[in-house]
Amino acid sequence: MRRTVFDEDHEAFRTTVRDFIAKEVEPVFHEWEEQGHPPRDFYRRLGGLGVLGIQIPEEFGGAGETSIKYAAVVAEETSRAGVTFGNYQAHALMILPYLLAYSSREQKERWLPGVASGDLMTAIAMTEPGTGTDLANIQTRAELSADGTYYTLNGAKTFITGGALADLVLVVCRTSPVTTDDRRGGLSILCVDTTDDGFSVGRKLQKIGLKTSDTAELSFVDVKVPVENLLGEEGEAFSYLSHNLAQERLTIAFAATATARAALHHATEYVKERTAFGKPVAAFQNTKFVLAECATEVEALQTLTDRALDLHDAGELSVADAAKAKLFGTEVAGRVIDKCLQLHGGYGYVTEYPIARLYADTRVSRIYGGTSEVMKMIVAKELGL
Template sequence: MRRTVFTEEHEALRATIREFIRKEVAPYHLAWERAGQVPRSLYRRLGELGVFGIQVPKEYGGAGVTDFTYQAVIREECARAGVGFGADVVHTSLVLPYLLEFGSKEQKRRWLPGFRSGELMTAIAMTEPGTGSDLAAISSRARLSEDGTHYVLNGAKTFITGGAQADLVLVVCRTAAFDPANRRSGLSILCVDTTSEGFTVGRKLAKLGLRAQDTAELSFADVRVPVEDLLGEEGRAFSYLTHNLVVERLGAAINGQATAAAAVGFATEYVRERKVFGKPVAAFQNTKFVLAECATEVEAAQAMTDRAIELHTTGELTPADAARTKLFCTETAGRVIDQCLQLHGGYGYMLEYPIARLYADTRVSRIYAGTSEVMKTIIAKDLGL
C-alpha cells in the first residue's frame, strides 16, 4: 500500500543510510557480532552523518527536528539490511528524550554537543538483578553528602544496553527510603560519568540476539555524583520514566514491523533461487500461501505503525494505543519471521543467513519496553476491565 508518512526529506535520509550501511556496516557486521559490540568509530561516523543530531536542538548543533519519523526511516533501513548500529537506539530514542525534557540548560550545554557528535555515548540503567518490570522495587541507593555537594551512589544494574561503551549513564536509584505505602516515591535519576572512581563495568552479557549491541552489568561502589548531575528533581524519577514509554513502545513497534517486512523480503528472494525436487521452492503452493499470509500481516502492521507515527507527531498517541501497536507489531514479527525461516529449511538455522539473525534479534522485542503481557494489561485497563 502507498505510504503517506514520509516526505522527500525522509527519502533523502533513507538513501543516505542505505548507502552508508552498504559501504560501512554490512561488510563488517558479522565481525562486530562476534566482538559483542561495534567500534566506537561507528558512533563518530553516525555523528558526522547527523544521525545523532536529528532531534538535538539547533542551539547545541543539531537539526532540531521534533518528530519521530526520521528515526523510523533509520530503523527500517537497518532491518532491511539485517544489521544494527550497536546501542544507537538507546542513545537517540531512550536517553535523549530525558535530557531534552528534564535536563537543565547547563546540563544540555555540557552534554548535547558531544552527544550529537558521537564523542559522548549514553546509556540508561534501570533494571537490577532482582528487579525486572517492577521498577518501584529498585534498591540502588544514593545518599546526599553532609555538605550537600554530591551524592554517594551504591548498587548494581544488569541488562544495560550500551553500558560497556557509555561515557554517561543515567542511573535510576533511591534517594529516599522505600515507602511501602507509596512504592513509586523516592526514586531519582543521576547522570553518572563512567570515569568516576567506583564505577565498574562487569560482565558483558552474551545474548541470544542483537549481538553487536553491547549489554553489560554495572556496579557502583561509593561513586561520587555531583548534585549538578541530578536529572530533574529529586524523587520524581518514576513519573519521568513513564513519560517516555509511549516513544519507546512506538520504536519497538516500528522495529517489529520493519523486521517482519525484511523477513518477507529475504524469504521471497531465497525461495526463488532455491530448488527442491527440480523446481524452485517458490513454485509450491504452500510457499505462495505462507508468503501471501505473511505479506498481508506485514501490511497490517505497517498501517498500524504509520498511523501511530502520525498520532505521535501531533501529540495524540495515547499509552494504550502505543501498547496496542507494540503488542501487534512485535507479535506479528515473531510469527512472520518464524514462518519465513521455515521456508529456508536448514539454511534458515545458519547465522550466515540474515533470516537466522532476525529470528534471534526479534525475540527480545516482546520483552523490552514492556512485555507483551504488560501491554495486554494496559489495553485491558483502557477497555475498563
C-alpha cells in the same frame, strides 16, 4: 498499499542511510558480531552523518527535528540490510528524550553536543538483579553529602544496554526511603560519568541475538556524583520514566514492523532462487500461501504503525495506542519471521543469512519495553477491565 507517512526529506534521508550502511556497515558487520559491539569510532561516524542528533536542537549541535519518522527510516534500512547500529536505538531514542525533557540549560550545553556527535555515548541503568521491571523495589541508593554538593552512590544494575561502552550512565536510584503511602516515590536519576572512581563494568552478558549491542552488569561502590548531575528534581524519577513510555514502545513497534517486512523480502527472494525436487521453492502452493499470509499480516501491521507514527508526530499517541502497536507489532514480527525462516530450510538457521539474524534479534522485542503481557494489561485497562 501506497504509504503516505514519509515525505521527500524522509526519502532523501533514507538514501543517505542506505548508502552509509552499504559502505560502512555491511562489509564489517560480521566483525562487530564477533567483537560484541561496533568500534567506538563508529558512533562518531554515525554522529557525523547526523543520525544521532536528529531530535537535538540546532543550538546544541543537532538537526532540530521533532519527528520520530527519521528513526523509523533508520529501522527500515538496517532491517532491510540485516544489520544493526549497535546501541543507537537506546542512545538516540530511549535515553535522549530524558535529557531533552528534564536536563537543565547547563546540562544540555554540557552533554547534548557530545550526544549528537557520538563523542558521548549514553546508557540508562534501571533493572537490578532480582527486581526485574519492578522499579519501586530498586535497591541502589544515593545519599546526599552533609554539605549538599554530591551524592554517594552504591548498588548494582544488570541488563544494561550499552553499559560497557557508555561515557554517561543515567542511574535510577533511591534517594529517600520507601514509604507505605508511596512505593514509587523517592526515586531519582543521577547521571554518572563512567570515569568516576567506584564505577565498574562487570560481566558482559552473552545474548542469543542483538550481538552488536553490548549488554552489561554495572557496579557502583561509593561513587561520588556531583549534585549538578541530578537529572530533573529529586524524587521524581518514576514519573519521568513513565513519560517516555509511549515513544519507547512506538520505536519497538516500528522496528518490529521493519524486521517483519525485511523477513518477507528475504524469504520471497530466497524461494525464487532455491530449487527443490527440480523446481523453484516458490512454485509450491504451500510457499505461495505462506508468503501470502505473511504479506497480508505485514501490510496490516504497517498500516497500524504508520498511523501511530502520524499520531506521535501530532502529539496525540496515547499510552494505550502505543501498547497496541507494540503488542501487535512484536507478535506479528515473531510469527512472520518464523514462517519465513522455515521457508529457508536449514539455511535459515545459519547466521550468514539475514533471516537468522532477524529471528534472533527480534525475539527480545516481546520482552523489553514492557512484555506482551504488560501491553495486554494496558489495553485491557483502556477497555475498562
